[in-house]
Structures are given as structure tokens and as C-alpha cells.
Amino acid sequence: SSSLKKEKSNKEKIRNIIAVASGKGGVGKSTITSNLAASFKKIGYSVGILDADINGPNIPMMFGIKERPEAIDEMILPIEKYGIKIVSLGFLMEEESNAILWRGPLISKAITELFEYSLWGELDFLLVDLPPGTGDETLTVGQSLPLDGVLIVTTPQDVSVVDAKRSAYAFNKLNVKILGVVENMSYFICPENEKEYDIFGSGGGEKISKYLNIPLLGKIPIEIEIRKGGDIGEPIVFLNQDLKSSVE
Amino acid sequence: SSSLKKEKSNKEKIRNIIAVASGKGGVGKSTITSNLAASFKKIGYSVGILDADINGPNIPMMFGIKERPEAIDEMILPIEKYGIKIVSLGFLMEEESNAILWRGPLISKAITELFEYSLWGELDFLLVDLPPGTGDETLTVGQSLPLDGVLIVTTPQDVSVVDAKRSAYAFNKLNVKILGVVENMSYFICPENEKEYDIFGSGGGEKISKYLNIPLLGKIPIEIEIRKGGDIGEPIVFLNQDLKSSVE
Numbered sequence: 477s478s479s480l481k482k483e484k485s486n487k488e489k490i491r492n493i494i495a496v497a498s499g500k501g502g503v504g505k506s507t508i509t510s511n512l513a514a515s516f517k518k519i520g521y522s523v524g525i526l527d528a529d530i531n532g533p534n535i536p537m538m539f540g541i542k543e544r545p546e547a548i549d550e551m552i553l554p555i556e557k558y559g560i561k562i563v564s565l566g567f568l569m570e571e572e573s574n575a576i577l578w579r580g581p582l583i584s585k586a587i588t589e590l591f592e593y594s595l596w597g598e599l600d601f602l603l604v605d606l607p608p609g610t611g612d613e614t615l616t617v618g619q620s621l622p623l624d625g626v627l628i629v630t631t632p633q634d635v636s637v638v639d640a641k642r643s644a645y646a647f648n649k650l651n652v653k654i655l656g657v658v659e660n661m662s663y664f665i666c667p668e669n670e671k672e673y674d675i676f677g678s679g680g681g682e683k684i685s686k687y688l689n690i691p692l693l694g695k696i697p698i699e700i701e702i703r704k705g706g707d708i709g710e711p712i713v714f715l716n717q718d719l720k721s722s723v724e
Numbered sequence: 725s726s727s728l729k730k731e732k733s734n735k736e737k738i739r740n741i742i743a744v745a746s747g748k749g750g751v752g753k754s755t756i757t758s759n760l761a762a763s764f765k766k767i768g769y770s771v772g773i774l775d776a777d778i779n780g781p782n783i784p785m786m787f788g789i790k791e792r793p794e795a796i797d798e799m800i801l802p803i804e805k806y807g808i809k810i811v812s813l814g815f816l817m818e819e820e821s822n823a824i825l826w827r828g829p830l831i832s833k834a835i836t837e838l839f840e841y842s843l844w845g846e847l848d849f850l851l852v853d854l855p856p857g858t859g860d861e862t863l864t865v866g867q868s869l870p871l872d873g874v875l876i877v878t879t880p881q882d883v884s885v886v887d888a889k890r891s892a893y894a895f896n897k898l899n900v901k902i903l904g905v906v907e908n909m910s911y912f913i914c915p916e917n918e919k920e921y922d923i924f925g926s927g928g929g930e931k932i933s934k935y936l937n938i939p940l941l942g943k944i945p946i947e948i949e950i951r952k953g954g955d956i957g958e959p960i961v962f963l964n965q966d967l968k969s970s971v972e
């Protein structure tokens with residue numbers, strides 16, 4: 477069918493499609509996706525982001541995007557911000573705070589169509605921001621998108637580690653290569669006295685790295701500037717701080 | 725059908741069924757559910773928890789539960805810890821780190837069955853811990869369980885506030901009464917100098933309270949002891965700290 481042809485052409489034009497997953501919510505997937513894309517862009521790669529978190533699309537906010545994408549011959553023209561091509565279901569909601577009340581089958585269809593019907597063009601990297609859990613979105617992205625790998629994000633504490641293992645379990649079953657793990661919110665440095673506080677514990681990244689035999693690609697501290705960047709719509713990497721993106 | 729009869733008897737025996745939702749993941753729903761249940765228990769109410777976060781069931785870990793529930797005549801006997809009756813899909817997984825790879829319809833069926841086929845007995849409160857998002861779990865709990873209300877949890881920053889609004893939008897559509905909002909991770913008090921740091925911003929609770937015209941029931945600071953309680957399986961309320969549970 478014509479859509480199969482479209483998907484082929486999309487995949488041929490995109491060198492690497494990498495999903496960003498965690499199992500647990502609120503660990504920093506969207507923040508890492510945004511800043512990783514920004515890092516890739518800064519060093520000269522062409523990058524896109526597909527926001528597959530249909531119930532909580534935060535990528536538009538993290539890039540300060542308020543406008544809606546245009547359609548050309550029934551294809552979606554991604555919105556370009558800081559030179560990064562972005563498509564999110566969040567663009568299709570009238571009000572930012574409206575919720576999509578869809579059950580599984582509709583969600584799955586929406587994700588594959590967002591991928592197939594977007595005019596990504598030539599890309600070195602397409603990052604796919606996943607929602608928490610191992611439900612329809614994860615299964616659809618793992619089964620229907622030609623993924624080259626998945627990056628697992630965890631925070632140091634045990635509840636995140638067990639959910640990250642669940643996510644890895646899902647991707648192993650889906651035969652998707654796990655590229656590595658990034659530990660986020662590793663510690664908070666009190667600005668007054670430079671002391672480190674393990675607010676969310678420590679060692680989660682190492683535990684996942686050992687358990688899955690994958691590289692620990694980086695540890696990112698809790699920094700107020702990182703959160704601010706997400707709220708004002710400008711990834712911190714663009715604000716002159718070098719996010720340890722040894723993921724490259 | 726017999727299951728309808730069962731559901732009736734469950735609802736007749738349970739005085740209040742309250743869902744705990746947030747839209748965004750990692751804001752503290754499971755922590756608040758666990759500590760709210762503990763607070764209710766401490767003041768003499770009979771309490772149960774239904775962990776409806778099928779892809780990331782963290783309630784068993786937060787109560788340090790390792791054993792599996794027994795079944796009596798095809799009914800599930802909830803596990804009782806600290807006097808709180810707990811049922812979670814997490815109990816049905818062989819390994820803690822196995823993931824449930826179910827799509828929407830199976831998830832929905834599992835949630836209604838966990839509610840209907842558990843021997844809750846007489847309860848003053850049944851708290852239902854929801855996963856993030858407004859997908860199948862939220863829709864099923866809102867449509868199939870006789871909810872008396874929902875408690876919204878947010879953290880102070882904008883991305884949480886917009887997801888909390890999406891969650892409220894969903895519950896309004898489902899005609900479920902929104903009881904109030906709890907702001908979690910409101911600030912971090914640096915133990916050295918007692919200074920407060922708005923790591924995750926400020927004002928999210930007030931914004932939701934004003935936007936939805938619901939009471940702001942409490943603000944909970946970031947405390948390392950709260951996270952430790954979750955990791956060691958003992959809600960902090962039992963560790964002698966009084967979690968501001970003016971929700972009662």
C-alpha cells in the first residue's frame with residue numbers, strides 16, 4: 477500500500493532512529509530527549525524528535541512551541557525549532573491542557589501515522605520520546621517503527637530502577653537493541669556550600685548497567701537551570717551549559 | 725451476572741473510593757497514596773489500596789511486600805501490611821522486574837477484575853493509585869469503578885501543571901468529582917543551612933487550585949526521608965513524621 481512505500485522512504489532517509497524510554501515517569505525522558513537532540517544539533521548532525529507520549533506530550537513546551545504544524549498533500553511538515561524537526565501529538569490539541577482520551581488501538585494508529593506521514597527529510601538522528609510504562613505506545617514503537625536502538629533513562633532510587641528493568645524487559649522481548657543507560661537527577665549540589673545531597677539515592681545507573689550489561693552513558697545532576705530550561709522552552713544545552721552527552 | 729452482584733457487594737461495603745491521579749509521572753502519586761493510606765490507618769479508618777498502575781506497580785515495593793496474595797474460591801485475598809489491605813497487579817508477576825506487555829483491552833479487564841474479585845471487606849477508604857496519562861487505565865477506572873472522587877497530585881513546575889490539567893480534563897469528562905490538589909516536592913530544605921530551594925519551581929499547586937476551583941490540600945517538601953521510606957518499604961507516616969494529610 478502507499479503507506480508502506482512512505483514508511484520505506486522515511487526509514488531510508490533517516491540514519492538512526494533511537495527511542496528514549498524509562499518505564500517510570502518523571503525521571504527526565506523528555507528533558508534528556510530535548511537536550512540530546514540539542515547536543516547532536518550543536519555538533520552538526522541533522523535531528524528530529526517524534527513525541528510519542530500521547531497522553532502527556534511535553535516536548536512542545538520544552539521547545540517553547542505554540543504554533544501548529546502545516547500539512548502539505550496530507551503529509552505533516554514538522555515544526556523546526558533551533559534547527560530540530562519536531563512532531564508531537566500535542567500539536568493537534570486545541571488547548572494545551574486538553575487531554576487525549578483515547579484507548580490503545582487509536583493511540584497505536586496515531587503513533588505509526590505520525591511517523592509515516594511526517595516529512596522528516598534527511599536526518600542523522602530521529603529521537604522518539606516514549607511515555608512511561610510498557611503499554612500500547614511502547615509496544616507500537618517497538619513493533620512498528622524501524623528502531624536502531626533504545627536509550628534507557630533512570631533516576632538513582634530503587635522504584636526507578638525496577639521500572640527501568642521492566643522497560644528493558646519489554647525492549648528485549650521486542651528485539652530492540654538497548655544502547656545504554658543515563659542516570660538523571662543523580663545528586664543536588666547545594667549552591668551555598670557546594671555539598672552534594674543524594675535526594676533520590678544513588679547507584680541506580682550502575683545497577684541497571686550491571687544488570688543489563690550495557691554502558692552507563694552519563695550521570696546528570698539535579699540542576700535548577702535544567703528545570704528552568706524545560707519551563708521556558710529552551711533546552712539547557714543551548715543556554716551554554718554542556719549536558720554530559722557522552723551518549724554520542 | 726454474578727460479577728455484577730459481586731461488584732455491588734464490594735461497593736456497598738466500601739464507604740469511599742478515591743482515585744489518586746496526576747497526568748504526569750514521577751510526581752509522587754504512589755508516595756502520596758501510600759502515606760495517605762497510612763495516615764487514615766493511624767487515625768483509625770479501615771483502608772485499602774488498589775494499585776492500578778499495571779505497567780509500573782510500585783505500591784508493593786513501597787510497602788516492602790514480597791509475598792503473593794492467596795485466592796479463596798476464585799477471589800483474591802488482599803495482602804495486609806500495617807493493617808492496610810493491598811491489591812496490585814505487581815503481585816501477579818513472577819519476577820519484580822518482569823513487565824506486563826499488555827495492550828489496552830487486557831489492561832482494562834485486569835483493573836475491573838482486580839476491583840471486583842478482591843475480598844476487600846468493610847472499608848472506610850479504598851485508594852486507587854493510577855498510572856500517569858489519560859489512557860486505558862484512567863478511562864477504565866473512571867468509567868467502571870464507582871469512584872467517589874479523585875485527588876490530583878502535581879509538582880510545582882509548568883510541565884506538571886499542564887499534565888495535571890489534562891488529568892482534570894479527563895475526570896471532568898468522566899463526571900468524577902475532583903476533591904482537591906496536593907502539591908508535592910514543593911521545595912528542598914538544605915540540611916546545612918535550612919535554606920529553601922525551589923528545585924522544581926513554585927506555584928504549581930496554586931495554579932491548579934485556581935484553574936479548577938478546587939482546594940489546595942497541602943504542600944509537601946522534598947525530603948530524603950520520604951524517598952527512603954519508599955525504597956525500604958515503610959511509608960514515612962509510620963516513621964513518626966506527620967505527612968500533612970489535611971486531605972482528610
Ligand SMILES: Nc1ncnc2c1ncn2[C@@H]1O[C@H](COP(=O)(O)OP(=O)(O)O)[C@@H](O)[C@H]1O
Pocket residue numbers: 498500501502503504505506507508534660661696697698699700702703704706707749750881883884
Ligand atoms: N537533571 C535535572 N535537574 C533538574 N530538573 C530536572 C532534571 N531532569 C528533569 N528535570 C525536571 O523534572 C521534570 C520531569 O522531567 P521530564 O523530562 O518531563 O520527565 P519524563 O519525560 O520522564 O516524564 C521536568 O520539570 C524537568 O524540567
Ligand SMILES: Nc1ncnc2c1ncn2[C@@H]1O[C@H](COP(=O)(O)OP(=O)(O)O)[C@@H](O)[C@H]1O
Pocket residue numbers: 501502633635636746748749750751752753754755756782908909944945946947948950951952954955
Ligand atoms: N516529597 C518527596 N520528597 C522526596 N522524595 C519523594 C517525594 N515524593 C516522592 N518522592 C520520591 O520520588 C519518586 C517518585 O515518586 P512516586 O510516588 O513513585 O511517583 P509516581 O507514583 O507519581 O510515579 C519515588 O522514589 C519517591 O520516593
